[in-house]
């Protein structure tokens with residue numbers, strides 16, 4: 030059966046049961062520019078924009094794709110409408126109408142700058158992933174090829190840092206007020222990090238420009254959370270059956286969603302609370318709990334789970350020794366290093382996170398989480414390891430995901446399977462040089478300064494914990510509790 034394609038013209042033919050935009054899309058205007066219209070943005074921030082639009086028509090989103098035209102090609106024939114499926118029994122399916130356009134940065138820089146410069150734009154957000162910020166050691170990498178390029182050709186930038194700086198420069202030159210720039214990526218202190226990267230770039234262009242950005246532009250920090258599995262065939266099927274229409278690129282996420290933004294004057298531009306977004310003075314406690322508990326546990330499940338032959342998070346959580354490791358890691362190793370300041374009940378947070386991982390409706394591939402480990406470990410795991418080392422706390426269990434990541438890369442190099450990571454070439458080359466001796470294999474990887482900071486990398490206690498975990502894991506991801514007698518190979522002595 031040939032189905033019609035989702036679009037403005039076919040919206041009226043949606044089968045009952047799908048939630049549709051409850052506002053006049055044509056009356057909406059762009060007030061929000063977003064870099065990176067991937068699945069996470071479309072399932073998370075665009076959902077909140079959609080809810081805001083029901084109250085205020087000034088929040089339509091102009092999305093900017095920095096590299097690929099795939100999302101625009103899929104959504105342009107649909108007037109940028111797409112379906113968002115929440116996952117779980119009886120969870121809703123809704124058509125999101127918040128996207129007004131998708132601009133292609135490489136071919137339409139003038140249109141991108143026009144949006145950035147426009148006084149109607151009151152908010153700029155980013156989901157460009159950890160690698161999109163062109164950092165090295167937590168600061169802008171002036172030797173990054175895109176940054177070198179953008180400093181040489183600031184009006185035809187490639188990087189998001191180049192686009193933002195030039196867009197802000199034009200805004201200032203036109204006499205328009207500054208607007209907030211908000212990183213929605215999983216980076217520690219994402220606001221300060223983005224601000225420092227833009228200022229470092231701007232300072233190389235012009236001191237007065239850097240000064241104006243420093244004085245006028247707010248970079249509030251955020252915590253974003255909602256598990257968003259990549260679009261797959263069952264989702265397309267669900268959407269087609271429920272709506273009666275074809276959607277070239279629907280997105281899906283768990284029902285749980287959270288967005289916490291630092292409460293600065295520049296963010297008091299919308300009724301955020303009315304759509305469930307929380308503004309607070311102190312985002313750090315939320316951010317640390319999210320990155321160090323949820324994301325660290327995710328990466329542990331990914332690397333150990335893949336070695337153990339699992340493919341999906343919920344399935345890995347049915348593997349008792351692995352689920353036990355993850356829970357102990359969160360409760361006994363990570364939680365004691367967190368300063369929740371009474372704002373979050375950490376035990377309840379861990380309980381809820383484990384329940385989210387066990388949700389069988391969420392088909393979240395471990396492979397998706399395993400991507401870009403060189404960018405993720407320094408944010409999710411290494412700060413806890415650094416603090417645990419300084420406090421003389423046990424490192425044995427915390428070292429397991431690090432060892433599993435190294436094993437995972439060594440296995441990829443051996444099997445010739447693809448490794449998705451901006452440092453893939455370097456990582457695979459190192460893995461091929463590994464002789465198969467735990468001490469020497471681990472040493473090859475701990476030399477990677479872009480991943481392992483000093484003094485952690487040089488600390489004997491850390492090195493020996495990673496070597497022990499690497500030895501215990503073996504290529505098949507062996508864990509404590511695998512043998513019936515529960516003899517502990519990874520558990521620290523308690």
Ligand code: CS2
Nearest residue numbers: 253254255256324327397398
């Ligand atoms: C995951 C995250 O892919 C990953 O690395 O850990 O995308 C995670 O699902 C989200 O941060 C949840 O909000």
